[in-house]
Amino acid sequence: MQNIYKKILNLLSRFKGSEIPSMYSKFKPVYKPDSEISKLAEKNISPVINGNEVTFIYKGKVKRHIAVISETTHWSNLGFYLKKLRGKDIYHITIELPEDARLEYKYIIDNEWYLDPFNKNRCDNGIGGQNSYVTMPKYQRIWEIHKRKGKSYGNVQLFEMEGKAIPGIRRVYVYTPPGYNENSDNYPVIYIQDGQEYFERCRVDNIADNLIQDKKIQPLIMVMINPIDRGFEYIMNPYYTDLVIKEIIPRVDKRFRTIATPDGRGIIGASLGGLISVYVALTHPDIFSKAGSQSGAFIHVQYQMEELIERIPLQPVSFYLDAGRFEDSLIQSNHRIIKLLEQKGYKYFYQEVSQGHTWTSWSDHFKDALLYFWGK
DSSP, rough: OOOHHHHHHHHHSSOOOOTTTTTTTGGGGBBOHHHHHHHTTTTTOEEEEETTTTEEEESOOOSSOOEEEGGGGTOOOOOEEEOOOOTEEEEEEEEEETTTOOOEEEEEETTTEEEOOTTTOOOOSSSEEEEEEOOOOOOOOGGGGGGTTTOOOOOEEEEEETTTTTEEEEEEEEEEEETGGGOOOOOOOEEEHHHHHHHHOHHHHHHHHHHHHTTSSSEEEEEEOOOHHHHHTTTOHHHHHHHHIIHHHHHHHHHBOOOGGGEEEEEEEEHHHHHHHHHHHHOTTTTOOOEEEEOOGGGGGGGHHHHHHSSOOOOOOOEEEEEEETTTHHHHHHHHHHHHHHHHTOOOEEEEEEEOOOHHHHHHHHHHHHHHBBBO
């Protein structure tokens, strides 16, 4: 996943200085009076949250400069620069965030990246290594990621296969819902890109268990497919499409009790995984009737995706899409795709959330896709 983020940053670096700050302008920094910062610094806490305001405080020697970099600054080295307190090795900056936001960040001190030493909240989202993070008062992590005691659970099994369309050993995780072995029912299936990441980081098995147990969605099967070379496979790749449709789906339909019709199949992914999911569904409505994209990286092939939507006739496919408010370039790209889908007459649900390009965000909102596709 780090490669996709580097590509996005490379794209952003091509813009002139006057063009990039569309994102920065949403989160203009301010500097509090020295007297106020002196009192806050005594607590050795960072960041300090007050309503919509977040104040970052750093104590220590800085030779040249210190800045806070995050998704609000495109993880660019040109972050929000902290101001030095007069006569003290204390640096600070205050920015305003939505009240339901979750933001990952680091400090860049004399061109080296560091975690916030005063912040114990840290995570590894698989993108850019470990980050510090801050959550605003109205942010809530979804409870469905946790197993509940005294409830029945689904089962996840792993199988490996030798690919033909794209050679190589491929790992596939298959979730079957609670009660699967106690009945003879057939189930809808959703095919998920970056399978191991969705399984281990998003805990989609727990999410599905809880939604099914609470009778919020139909019981379903989830097929989580690992990539071998996602940068090659996920960018509108017909070979990967063949792998899914001609090799993986027949294996799943033969081995598991699936509803083997377009109405019974969906496909979803995040970032490039969202891009390929939308592409596969648009080009094969005879296989899929539902497609989900979380922070879809359409920006890499914007023209080709727009041309595809405009060229092909309206297909019987519905779409779930989301994007983070801290992903300004991807939001603009998603808006263009959504506008075309709407003009063409497609059914879709789109939402923007106060998060960024992270597995935490995709985990928080994966359930929304399931509710949209198979909610009762």
